[in-house]
Amino acid sequence: MRLRFSEQILQINSCILFLFLFTTTSIVAQNDIIDPQPVISVLKQAEKDFNISFSYNRRDLKKIRCQIPDTTNLEALLESISANCAVQFFRIDERYIAVTVGDSRLISICGTLIETTSGAPLSGASIIGNGFQSGSGRGGQFTISGISEDATLFIYHLGFKVKEIVAGELNSENGCPQVFIDQRFNYLPAVLLNSYLTKGIYKHTEGSVSISNRNYEILPSLIEADVLKIAQILPGIESFNETASNINIRGGKSDEVLLLWDNIRMYQSGHFFGLISAFNPNLTQNVTIYKGGTHPQYGESVSGVISMKSDSDIPEQVTGAASLDFISTQFYAKIPASERFAFHLSGRTSINTGLGNPVYNQFFKRVFQNTVVTNFQTNTSLGLRSTDEAFNFYDINGKAIWQLTDRDKIQYNFLTIFNKLNFTERFTGETTLSKNVSELKQQTLVHGVNWDRDWTAEFSTQISYSFSDYVNNGGNQNIDTGQLQSQRNDINENQLRAALNYSLNSDISLSLGYQRTETEIINESSPFEINQIFISEKQLTSDAFYANSKLDFFQNKTTVSAGLRYTSYSELEEQFLEPRLSVSHKLTSNMSINTTYEQKHQSIAQSIDIDNSLLGIENQRWIILGSSNQPILESSQLTLGTTYSKNDWSLGLEGFYKEVEGLNLMNQGFRNQLADVDAIGEYSVKGVEFSISKQTDRLNAWLSYTYMNNEFNFSELEPSAFRSNYDINHVLSLAASYSWKSFLFSLGTTYHSGIPYTTPVEGNAIVQQGNQALINFNTPNNATLKDFFRTDFSASYTLQLDETFTGKLSVGMVNIFNRKNALDSYYVLDEDDEGNTILNRVEQFSLGFTPNVSLKLLF
Template sequence: MKDIKFCVYVLVLLIPVLSIAQNQIPLVDYLNRIENEKSVRFNYLQQDVKTLEITTTNTNQALQNIFNQISTQLPISFEWIDNTNIVVKRLSQFYCLKVLSENLNQALSNVYVESHENIIKTYQNGTVFFTNKPKSKTLKLFKDGYAVEEIEVESLQPNDCKIVKLTRQINLDEIQLIGYLTKGLNLNSDLSISLNPKEFEILAGLTQPDVLQTMQYVPGIVSLDERISNINVRGGTHDQNLFLWNGARLYQTGHFYGMISALNPSIAHQVNIYKNGSSAFYTEGLSSVVDISSAAKPLDQSEFELFANFLETAGKADIALSDHSQLRVAGRYAFSDIFDTPTFENYYDKIFQNTEISALSTNENLRLSSDVDLQYYDANLQFQTAFNDNTTWQINAMAISNELLFVEENINTQDQKDNYLTQESYVVSTQLDKNLSENVSLSSLAYLSYYKLEGENASVLNNQLLNQTNEVLDYGLKLRSDFELSEQYKFSLGYQFNEIGIRNDNIVNIPEVEIRQKSVLQTHAGIVEFKASNFDHKLKTTLGLRANYYDKFSEFKFEPHLNMSFAIIPSFDVVLMAEQKHQVTAQVIDLQNDFFGIEKRRWVLANENETPIQRLRQVEIGQVFNKSSWLLTANLFYKNVERITSASQNFQNQLEFLQLSGDYQTYGAEFLVQKQLQNFRLWLNYTYNDSEYEFDEFSPSVFPNNFETSHHAETGLSYTTTKVKLSLSGRFFTGRPTTPIDQDMPISNPDTNPDINFLDPNSDHITEYSQVNFTGSYTFLWSKFKAEIGLAILNLFNTNNTTNQFFRLSNDILEVERIENQGLEFTPNAFLKINF
């Protein structure tokens, strides 16, 4: 039955393709059609024309126009013998241009070639022929969405097609501002954000164009505890962000257990970030979508990069195998096993505070017998090639690993036990793209994503051994077909299949307890999306619908998507966005000390009981003003997420051990103002949001969201030249909610069943957060390579920030302890990058 469903979906995709893509026909057939319609007769040698094919043109025009269009595509000429007889000859000498896209080496149609004599255009094969050498000195090539190319006529050789590659250029109709916060970060007309790391200039506190760090400068996005693995968007948890790497989902985003991005910044080629109004081809990601592609443009020659800072060393090699194929190898490795730096020590203190690692330093009976061994690495491999002018293929592989090893020793007996915590991911994807015609394209992608978190906690006091595992296997197939109906209208169809399996194990030897849980879910999805551009491209509409079928529940879920923008005047746009999404995965916390209290979240899969399918409904209206180097944006939004579980929200109060299902809703406003003045860029953004939970089974049922930041502001100033880059920024947000205790009676039932006597959940806030960051660099330029040195500083003024606060009962005496997690101290990080 499943195979039948799959075949039906594929046939639905192919029917429009088969009906549209038949416009490249043999020249002989086309000449026969002209003979019948125009009452003329062609005379030719079969060997001259039998192998030639042509893109058909409208025959309801003058014969000479038809002949000119044919002669542009093929090396042939037409000679009238009389009023009805025409001789078709193959040219013995001709001049030719073949126009390709630089990124994909695909033939480009509708490229206009301008000379002094006339303007002609390429058809489906991307080729133009000249009977005689053009008389002008240069030829200019134009195509919408590509940079203008100019070539010397003297470079044309008889009977040889000169290859010309056009560079893709962002369509100004699709982009609102190039240089949003910094060069390389762009604001699109649909209010999505695009990051091009290769063009990236500088942001304060960063040594590289890291996407997970960069997105935190965007209004509405924040990490309340400074961890990459805990990014909150409009009140959502980190697991509600969908991270895609070359089409495959990532279940691990951080090294150093959340302090450093697991994605090598040097390999990302294009990154798109959506908070709302995303394409129907995305699902999950209730809070945001971060789509990362590492596919690069074809290389003229091999390129290499070396990088090092106070935490790691990295290298990348882009190897040009041929004109159509290239190989990329990249990797990063932490050198903490060689020596520790001040940067490493600050990160270490931050991540391990109030965990079992830090508890060993204060325990009277236990200690660490050796230094903690913390290591991480990642590796990337990519191969891409063009089989022909219209077909490209790529395969990508990535490995991510974190490993923590330490030995626990009993001070009294000198007994020792090894403990470890490992976190690793392996991702593979392959993609085949094919242009069937200038208006029809197909794309197919298959992927596999594997994630594993495993910890072994061995106690030297009682010989108890606890082994915990969280494992995810996600694989799938994505098919897509795009149809350009006209310059104003585009239509897309798609089918996606994926299967997710998640395993959670808890095994204890004393007493012998073994808990193993495994769940699997298959999802089929059909997608349809329509894009329109009307009123001279002033009104742009993207309307999509996705239908998800979850076989385990025998249930359909529908997801409409809308993104509409209207240019009231050339410098002022209004944007309306709305979407509904569903999510079947979540990260939950069973116990705060799981996995040593370091990475305590486990991936789980939706079921019919305690973990339902979550649903997002979101609507937003925004405006963009862009004129005279000024940019002003303002957004109002309402977001509602239903069927969340309390275990996914990291409660550390009276809800910590409860299994509740509820909702949260967030409404707010986001603003940004930016001014570009020659080499200076100044910007300020501000976010207000009000986010509340609603758990009907708890009293009070409504209270503030754990990840609410009522007021959040950031400002930055940068100065950039070819060699010098400087950036300074400041960040401020109100303290996150916390639950106070009854100071008069902090412990309830102290004699029988002692517990902390909490007041209403999240009825107080911790202190405000503020931080100033800086980055400066200088670039040395030589003929064959360049080198950049720089310094990045987090928390320039060493501000004392509390990132979390909670209460717990002391193990030794019956009293309540207030625990505070602190932010990073003054943290410098020098870096060196060499390209050659």
């Protein structure tokens, strides 16, 4: 019995010991397991512990939690995460590791882009996917490491999407395949110079230049990639009044340039009276510029065309940015609602009111100098003058994109631009008190809808309708007397467009189109002296047809683009048939020659009335041409040039001759003896444009030079020929940009000859005509202002804050040497304190030193 009892005790003790050991082992084992935790937190800690960097999409990992052992071995940690969390790792190099979720493998891919028509490598293309971006080199090659084999790659060239492909098809384990890009089915122009002047700018065989925001980096003075400012680095394109929106092409007025936003004509394009562009650069994907050889789809311009296209892609995920600088705050967002539907939104508003920041002060001083707003005669012997002003602006841009089917895409566009100036003037005398309240508003509202259909790979059609409304409205009221002065310029325009494109084969493509435009322009004015409103209302309806063919000969060495445009105006009973031609021929693999010829006309232009301006600021009104004293403008232009590129060097040389007929002298803005003369004439301009650029991985440097001889000819006047208001003989631009790690720097200098102006006769400046004193002027535009010289600088720093957000700090400095550049000069008669007539010279000057800083958060 005792033995049996001992055996039982032993068995019990053994069980207790076993249970103790099992429990202890379990406890020890459990102590080695950490509670489920976020994978992102583990990866961030691993980056610190092992001095490595993970690349992943935060949205894919943010919901994943799992048990992960506490280990000091990196490989064991990664293996455990892969086993427990279905997360895959791919080591790109010793420090960088790519991360993906699910069963999809991470692979390395490579390939060579080949243009099917020429068989040549396609360089300068962008390969973009979810969370990564790469590009093709000079030989068309590209490589990307650590991406999911299921990832979709989007290939862009010249800002256009040209192909989609799955990454697994390019697995480097199977070699580096050739990827063929058939650009003729995307109706893209052939490139004559890749990266013309600087990255993101391309020159095409038919004479146009395109700017792609996807590849553009930086420009001196800019804190944003403003396409209207970028356009001004091209030879032959300037802004002689130093604004973003008032662009002069080859000696023409700014209203002679057709400015389009998603095929809608814009009658207002800037804020702060042109100093700031009104178009959000983040949503402007591609810009096409014609100085000559204009495609026949474009009318209404005797000098040039700038056509802006907003982004029309449906993004895979939400992207956007918000930024703040000394002038405005802005945002944009691209939001996919589904795989086939997306919204693009952007907005900007001024923040200057009440802040008194230095940029706003410089802008205000530049715009309102020598006007009643900033009149230096604030105090006189008769009393005290005081003023209050408030200026603000905003723009809102919206776009909806619906990929209805694989062949059909519908887009809706919305844009509104608004500027408003309130100005109050008080005058206090010994016995009198007066108050004037003035208001000036500019507003644009546009809508547009587009339907694009690809019937086959060779045939596509586009149908669009747009409506735009532009209002320039101003009023000035004397509160004490009730007298009111008002001005209004109102434009309502509807347009219907239809186009088709067809590629017969690799050498021949055709495009046909029809455009119907209905425009109504109302001008109202009510002067102080007369209690009456004068109204001028005109309508204009045009029907335009165009056809264009593009032909390639001699194994694509010669490209001919030829077309016709026919326009009929029912109200005016006038028709225009205009040929357009562009020919390019490759002499060698590095050198080409090209020539263009075009005839164009313009039925809507701006009238300048110096004496009828509100606050001395806005004196331009859009009007419909076609009467005997306001004929339709007509132009013809011929160009001949050559290009050469080799070893990252690019050179361009082009000569041009342009004639524009139908000018009304009163629309040219003269402030001399011709200010009130009604005469019809023409201007002719001949010149040469030269450019040279050098590009490396880090450095872009360029120089452009333009020589012009620009002359008016009015047969009714004496003398009949004299210098144009834009006869700027020499224009030189020199700039360079440099990238280093996350920094970008750019420094540039702009020089041009002085602008012509008219001086009084020395020793006999004032003459008496009856009871009226007049200025006795010399021949028109007999003198020249001092040369314009300005140096600008900009820099930016980009910092990856986390997997979602990126920060960007940008600094721009305009006129860093604070040089005082004269933009205009004219003479006026005034009275001194004793009532005697005296002569005063008035000068307009450019911006002084103007620094600006931008903080941007991208996501």
